[in-house]
Amino acid sequence: MDIKEVLSKVDHTLLAQAATWDDIRAICDDGIRYQTASVCIPASYVKQAKDYVGEQLKICTVIGFPNGYSTTAVKCFETADAVKNGADEIDMVINIGWLKDKKYDDLLEEIRAIKEACDGRLLKVIIETCLLTDEEKIKMCEIVSASGADYIKTSTGFSTGGATKEDVALFAAHVADHVKIKAAGGISSIQDAEDFIALGASRLGTSRIVKIVKAETVPEGTY
Numbered sequence: 001m002d003i004k005e006v007l008s009k010v011d012h013t014l015l016a017q018a019a020t021w022d023d024i025r026a027i028c029d030d031g032i033r034y035q036t037a038s039v040c041i042p043a044s045y046v047k048q049a050k051d052y053v054g055e056q057l058k059i060c061t062v063i064g065f066p067n068g069y070s071t072t073a074v075k076c077f078e079t080a081d082a083v084k085n086g087a088d089e090i091d092m093v094i095n096i097g098w099l100k101d102k103k104y105d106d107l108l109e110e111i112r113a114i115k116e117a118c119d120g121r122l123l124k125v126i127i128e129t130c131l132l133t134d135e136e137k138i139k140m141c142e143i144v145s146a147s148g149a150d151y152i153k154t155s156t157g158f159s160t161g162g163a164t165k166e167d168v169a170l171f172a173a174h175v176a177d178h179v180k181i182k183a184a185g186g187i188s189s190i191q192d193a194e195d196f197i198a199l200g201a202s203r204l205g206t207s208r209i210v211k212i213v214k215a216e217t218v219p220e221g222t223y
Helices: 003-007 021-034 043-053 072-084 096-100 104-117 134-147 165-174 190-199 208-215
Strands: 010-013 038-041 059-063 089-093 122-126 151-153 180-184 203-206
Touching: 003 190, 003 208, 010 021, 010 180, 010 208, 021 038, 021 043, 021 208, 038 043, 038 089, 043 059, 043 072, 059 072, 072 089, 072 104, 089 104, 096 104, 096 134, 104 122, 104 134, 122 134, 134 151, 134 165, 151 203, 165 180, 165 190, 190 203, 190 208, 203 208
Parallel strands: 010 038, 010 203, 038 059, 059 089, 089 122, 122 151, 151 180, 180 203
Antiparallel strands: none
């Protein structure tokens, strides 16, 4: 697979707690240079980053991150605030406890409410697969498919595990045709990226792919 095609599916990600503006600006520069799908950054940097990149790059941020147990009202406020500040894409974390409690209607209503707060922006739903049974993953495929969200996403990268090929294959078998798949967490090589794409992922949440490409010292202007 052509490396440009891989990069075009990467949400170039920096969500470390100690990330500074210099760090965020650097990944924005890389996102523009390597033509990634977006940069995924903390909400507190969205406005500054959007002012910095303009229309050259999509800005993604995270909601209810990383634990997902904020109230729906708080998540909706976070989403509306991010959109006001210029976010193009929203990655939200579900309430995992609600899933364990089989509060399926509450989960569906929350995702729909956050999608409305997105005001037309893309919504990706993080279900944190490492904490779920296969039955729970399949149920979330059904809920996300019914919710109006655009993507189902494997992981925050802040829990006990990240994306697995088995989970992406499971998503592909159970989501509706209109729902896309994002694999995130632990994608550490170009081969990993290609494997996830082959299984059905159309977005990859990772910081490592751009770092690998940069390490190959590709001449300026190639991308």
